Amino acid sequence: MSGVGIGQRPENRRQRAVKALWTGIWLVYLSAPVSDLLHGGHAFGVQVLGWTGLVAFVVWYMLLLFRTGRGDRTNLVLGSLAVLAAQSTVLALTLGREWLVLFVYVSIASGAALPLSMARWTIPGASALMTVLALVVPEGTSFIGALLIPALLGGFAMTGVRELIRTTVALREARATVAQLAANEERLRLARDLHDLLGHSLSLITLKSELAGRMLPAQPDEAAQQVADIEQVSRQALVDVREAVTGYRRPRLAAELAGAKVALSAAGVVAELPGEPDLTGVPEDSEAALAWALREAVTNVVRHSGARRCVVELLDRQTLDGAVLELSVEDDGSGGPGPGPGPANDPGNGLTGLTERLEKAGGALEAGRIRQGFRLVARVPAGSSTDVGTDVGSGA
Incomplete structure (x- = not known):
């Protein structure tokens, strides 16, 4: 960042140079006191004191603006403003009306260095003090109109600019936070996809490898077929991972049903699966969520349950909230993430990601042990009423 805003402390040499240049431009309005010292006919001693006072005022003013920020103590800022006001008062009373312009800088410094809750009092206070001195200083009343409005407007303008800069900084930080959250969400999505994709594919590869190993001595032809299936599954897993990484993969429920039949059959599980469903009108997100649910459920049956039978049902139900598509996967095994009926008490990464x-x-997920096995139920909005077909067919 090349510049630094009002109310912020510069953090590097470039920022200090930019802020010094910007602040120094406005010191041109000190030409009235400078002209008074050069052409006002003051004695040499008075000129020396006047130059000393003016330089001290400018240095103190610049230090106050440059030290603002990073949790400065309000009492210190108020003390610095009091010093500036005291210098302005002494110089105006001693050298004349031209020095009343210093109160404009006191007002601006108040707006730039103090929070609005306090600046709204100090800015009118500095303006009021300037007005009182203008009534006391000879011919000072002619300067009231020319200085009072700039003092008030300049001070409150600084508060507005400071709050605008703070709001901008807060918005940038919020944008960065949103970007970080989006990146975290994308990483979580990718982790879920890879878990679901590789967990299913690697489980199937393991089962077919074991089966091919048992067949190899006596049944080389069948073993060769299992090896060919392994190659096909591996290639498909590679394609799925690439699609998941690019974020384009949307699993289809019909394809997952076919894959579930292959996986369950390879594991020696008797599968009862529905026919190809008609998902007309079902949102893509709902279908993809059910497809992931079926894949995760079948993977758990194959890897953990030790089941001999698995029943998959797909039902279209009408509820008070509208049509709901319900996928049920039930097995008679002994494995499962949670004890007892009802929701799982200790879900793994797969069920957590699926939820x-x-x-x-x-939608929603219910998973838990039943009397003889484990049951997973996934529900999603079905959109319009659908005819998904509830007939269950048997497979080997």
Whole structure:
């Protein structure tokens, strides 16, 4: 960042140079006191004191503006403003009306260095003190109109600019936070996708590898077929991972049903699966969420359950909230993430990610042990009423 805003302390040499240049431009309005010292006919001693006082005022004013920020103590800022006001008062009473312009700088410094809750009092206070001195200093009343409005407007303008800069900084920080959250969400999505994709594919590869190993001595042809299946699954897993990384993959429920039949059959599990569903009108997010749910459920059946039978049902239900598509996967195994019926008490990464997927699609997940096995139920909004077909067919 090349510049630094009002109310912010410069953090490097470039910022200090930019702020010094910007602040120094406005010192041109001190030409009245300078002209008074050069052409006002003051004695040499008075000129020396006047130059000393003017230089001290400018140095103190610049230090106050440059030290503002990073949690400065309000009492210190108020004390610095009091010093500036005292210098202005002494110089105006001693050298004349031209020095009343110093109160404009006191007012501006108040707006730049103090929070609005205090600046709204100190700015009128500096302006009022200038007005009183203008009534006391010879011919000072002619300067009231020319200095009072700049003092008030300049001071409150600084408060507005300072608050605007703070708001801009806050918005930039909020934008950076949103970007970080988006990046975290994308990493979480990718982690879920890779877990679901690789968990299913690697489980199937492991099962087919074991099966090929058992067949190899006596059944080389069948073993070769299993190896070919392994190659096909590996290639598909590679494609799925690439699509997941690029964020374009949307699993289809029909494809997952076909894959579930292959995986369950390879594991020696008797599968009862519905026919190809008609998902006309079902939102893509809902279908993708159910497809992920089916993949995760079948992967858990194959890897953890030790089941001999698995039943998959797909139902279209009408609820008070509208049509709901319900996927149920039930097995008779002994494994499962949680004890007892009802929601799982200790879900793994797969069920946790699946819950998040379903919630994003507006659905919900129930998973838990039943009397003889484990049951997972995923529900998503079905959009318009659909005819998904509830007939269950058997597979090997």
